[in-house]
Amino acid sequence: MRMSTWIRQHVAALRALLVLTAITGIVYPLVVFAVAQLPGLHDKAEGSLITVDGKTVGSSIIGQSFTDKDGNALVQYFQSRPSAAGDGYDPLSTAASNLGPESIVDTLDGDPANVKPSLLSTVCSRSKAVADREGVDGSRPFCTKDGVGAVLSVIGPRDADGEVSQPVQVVSVNEACPTTPFLNTYRGVKVECAKPGEDYSVGRIVPIYGDASTDTPVPTDAVTASGSGLDPHISPEYAAIQVARIAQARNISEDQVRALIDAHTDGRTLGFLGEPRINVVELNLELDSKYPFRS
Structure with missing residues (x-):
C-alpha cells in the first residue's frame, strides 16, 4: 500500500x-x-419534583416510605407498597428482591436476626401486618395464621414417581422450634417444628393450601414490591382498606377520605393499559394540606 x-x-x-x-x-x-x-x-x-411552600418534598415518580425511624407505619398516612430498593425507595439502590414463586422455604438460623425469609413467608408476614394494622382479614392460601409460609418437608421412602409412600418424619420448615406447628399431624405423622440450622431438603417439600380464601381483602400490591422498588402508586383496593384508619387518625369522616382517593385515582393509560392507580405521595400531601394531623 x-x-x-x-x-x-x-x-x-x-x-x-x-x-x-x-x-x-x-x-x-x-x-x-x-x-x-x-x-x-x-x-x-427536571425529575417531576414536588414542592410545598418553595421546598422540594419529593418526586411524583418516586415513592416514599411513610414510617417512623423504627420502620413502623405512621397511622395518619396512606401506606405505600413495599420496596426492595435499599432501605426502601432509595433511588440509588433501585432493584427488585429477585425472589421467584419457587422461593417457599426460609433459611432458619439460631439467631432470629439471621433468618432469611422466602418470598412466600415475606408475602404472608406482610399480609398479616397489613391486616393487623387495618383491621381486616389477612389470611391467604399457603400461609399460617402467624404469617409464615405453610410448608412441610415430608421425609420417608419414595415411590417411582418421587412421592413419599409412607412418611416417617414431617417438619414444618418455616416454623423454628419451639414454635407449635400450624398442623398437628400430616398423613398420620406428628408434625415437628424446624430445628434452626438443620437441612430438611431430603424430604419432599409440600406447600399446604389451607382453608383461606383467594379473595383476600389485602391486595397483591400491599404485599409485593415493584420491579424497580420505586413505584409511587397503590391500587384503589389497597387505599380503600386504609380509609377507616386515616379518618380516625385525622378526626375526619371516611367520606372525606374517599373523596380525596377518588380525586387522585388515575384510570388505565390510554383507557386500556395497566390498572387504575393512586399516587400515594401526592395523596398524602393533599391530606396534610386539607386535613392536618394533630397528635
Missing part, C-alpha cells in the same frame, strides 16, 4: 470520528436538552 493511500484512509477515518463526535456528543444532547425545555416537558425533565 502506498503511503498516500494510507494517509487518505486515516484522514477519512479522522473526519468520520470528528463528524460523529459532533453529532452524538454535541448536537444530539443539545437537541434533547432544548426539547426538554418545552412547556409540558420541562417539569418531567
Whole structure:
C-alpha cells in the first residue's frame, strides 16, 4: 500500500470520528436538552419534583416510605407498597428482591436476626401486618395464621414417581422450634417444628393450601414490591382498606377520605393499559394540606 493511500484512509477515518463526535456528543444532547425545555416537558425533565411552600418534598415518580425511624407505619398516612430498593425507595439502590414463586422455604438460623425469609413467608408476614394494622382479614392460601409460609418437608421412602409412600418424619420448615406447628399431624405423622440450622431438603417439600380464601381483602400490591422498588402508586383496593384508619387518625369522616382517593385515582393509560392507580405521595400531601394531623 502506498503511503498516500494510507494517509487518505486515516484522514477519512479522522473526519468520520470528528463528524460523529459532533453529532452524538454535541448536537444530539443539545437537541434533547432544548426539547426538554418545552412547556409540558420541562417539569418531567427536571425529575417531576414536588414542592410545598418553595421546598422540594419529593418526586411524583418516586415513592416514599411513610414510617417512623423504627420502620413502623405512621397511622395518619396512606401506606405505600413495599420496596426492595435499599432501605426502601432509595433511588440509588433501585432493584427488585429477585425472589421467584419457587422461593417457599426460609433459611432458619439460631439467631432470629439471621433468618432469611422466602418470598412466600415475606408475602404472608406482610399480609398479616397489613391486616393487623387495618383491621381486616389477612389470611391467604399457603400461609399460617402467624404469617409464615405453610410448608412441610415430608421425609420417608419414595415411590417411582418421587412421592413419599409412607412418611416417617414431617417438619414444618418455616416454623423454628419451639414454635407449635400450624398442623398437628400430616398423613398420620406428628408434625415437628424446624430445628434452626438443620437441612430438611431430603424430604419432599409440600406447600399446604389451607382453608383461606383467594379473595383476600389485602391486595397483591400491599404485599409485593415493584420491579424497580420505586413505584409511587397503590391500587384503589389497597387505599380503600386504609380509609377507616386515616379518618380516625385525622378526626375526619371516611367520606372525606374517599373523596380525596377518588380525586387522585388515575384510570388505565390510554383507557386500556395497566390498572387504575393512586399516587400515594401526592395523596398524602393533599391530606396534610386539607386535613392536618394533630397528635
